[in-house]
Amino acid sequence: MKHKISTYLILIGCLIVAVSCKSNTKLNIDEQSNTVLDTTTLKLSIQTGAENITSYLPLLKNKKVGIVTNQTGFVRKIKINATAVPQNTTSELTKESLVDFLLEKNINLQKIYAPEHGFRGTADAGELIKDGKDTKTGLPIISLYGDNKKPKPEQLIGIDMMVFDLQDVGARFYTYISSLHYVMEACAENNIPLIVLDRPNPNGGIVDGPILEKEFTSFVGMHPIPVLHGMTIGEYAKMINGEKWLKDGIQCNLTVVPNMNYTHEMAYSLPVKPSPNLPNDQSINLYASLCFFEGTNVSVGRGTEKQFQIYGSPFLTKSTFSFTPKPNLGAKDPVHNGKLCYGEDLSNIAKVNRLELKWLIKAYNSTADKKAFFNSFFVKLAGTKKLQEQIEKGLSENEIRKSWEKGLDEFNLVRGKYLIY
Structure with a gap:
């Protein structure tokens, strides 16, 4: 038995050393199971905020926690399948829901708050999502879509800390950043600190398109930004706060847990669909x-x-x-x-x-x-209104794009203040 345990520990050590040497990065180790949070294996060099566990788990200790997430909120792990015979030991990459992971770490989760498409990410765009209960964990689920886009004070009773982990795609009309706005606003109004676990932008640092004009504000466009904003959701949260876009200019007690080993120039392939109609x-x-x-x-x-x-x-x-x-x-x-x-x-x-x-x-x-x-x-x-008018008048794409230049230049100056990567 002692020989088997020693062999197992040596294999774990060798894997950590080998992977760390390969990338010259540090791995997060889940000490409660035979897994290692992955940063390098299978070319997955980027570590998301959710996987940057040492930066946020201590903040959640002894807190009653709410979480805004869906199927895109997960951690990746290398699972070690150890045997008594070293050459038969294998490893496999697995994904685990952040909700399940936090519960395993004895974090006192109270409620799940789900955005458009629901907690499991299977609902149609615009479909009414009802409150309910997660069948696996028994946690209550509060829908943040339809008539209840912003958590009500009574829905936040008993919450000491809020965690936000959603995968954005870098477009103004993708509603997860609108949900972010309302969650930040509710947290600010109710004195609840918010932790945003950052995730890469699959559209990198692309900044392009017309700037939203205030009179056309809606849930598919809440802020004066271009169609492609070129920011991660963590950077975007900093911008919402810094530019005082929340109601009455209030600011949220915000902590952004950054991605590791990431720049906007890196290609990033999403491991799961962010919503039903974005399959690849x-x-x-x-x-x-x-x-x-x-x-x-x-x-x-x-x-x-x-x-x-x-x-x-x-x-x-x-x-x-x-x-x-x-x-x-x-x-x-x-x-x-x-x-x-x-x-x-x-x-x-x-x-x-x-x-x-x-x-x-x-x-x-x-x-x-x-x-x-x-x-x-x-x-x-x-x-x-200008874009429709320009197309109806027969302007060329180049002529239309030229009309965006001043607005994009001004936005990039603002954007630059909040970039992490």
């Missing part, structure tokens, strides 16, 4: 450019297996590519349900490094009825 890296990269179609009569592939990688409608010029949307997970009643749509397949194009307008302009120019192309949601997504 291509959809996440094209999301900001194609989401404008949600404010038109053109489908972005909801109801297919290529969401935000294709676009089309029955009203566009017939082409060699077509698809027919049908109900599926995350799209119970997709746009143009059951109708043949003509358009374009972008699922295999090279990664874009800016906000692309060419597909929107192309679709508008080829639509049968231009008056029916845009709907009222478009100006909320654009954050301005």
Whole structure:
């Protein structure tokens, strides 16, 4: 037995030394199980805020904790499958829900607060999410979508500390940053410290698009920023606080736990879908450019297996590519349900490094009825009336992009104050 334990400890030590030497980075060790929080194996060199456990677990000790998270809040581990025979010992990469991980660490979790798409991340965009109870842990779940986007004081009773861990995709109209705003505001009003566990931005440091104008503020655009803001969610929280965008200029008692071994220039592939209709890296990269179609009569592939990688409608010029949307997970009643749509397949194009307008302009120019192309949601997504007007007037993409330059220059000066990486 002593020999087996010694062999096991040697193997753990060798793995830690080997992985640490390979990357010259430090690993976080979960001392309560035979696992090591991963930073390097299988080319996963980036360590998220949730995996930076020594920076936040001490802050949660002896606190009653609430957590805002969903399926994107997790930690990665190397699980050591030790045997008496050293050469038979194996390791595997696993993912564990942050909620489960914190409970294992004896953190006193009280409630889960879930954003759009719910705690498990399976609800349609815009679908009403009801309060409930997590079947695995028994913890109550409070929905932060629909009529209850901001936690009410009574929903925060008994909470000493709030943790926020959601994976953003770097786009203004992705509603997790709007949920962040309201959580920060509620925490500030109720004197509850907030810890934001940072995660990389899969769209890196791309800053592009028109700046949102105040009169078009909505849940898909709450702040005067461009469509692609080029910040992590932790950096964005610092900006919300620093620019005093919360109600009456109040500020949240904020702690951002940073990513390790990360820069905005690094490519980052999300290990899980951030929402039902962003299934892969291509959809996440094209999301900001194609989401404008949600404010038109053109489908972005909801109801297919290529969401935000294709676009089309029955009203566009017939082409060699077509698809027919049908109900599926995350799209119970997709746009143009059951109708043949003509358009374009972008699922295999090279990664874009800016906000692309060419597909929107192309679709508008080829639509049968231009008056029916845009709907009222478009100006909320654009954050301005100007973009629709520019397209309707026939301005080129370059001309439109030139009109963004002053606003982007001013935003970059503000953004620079809050960058961590």
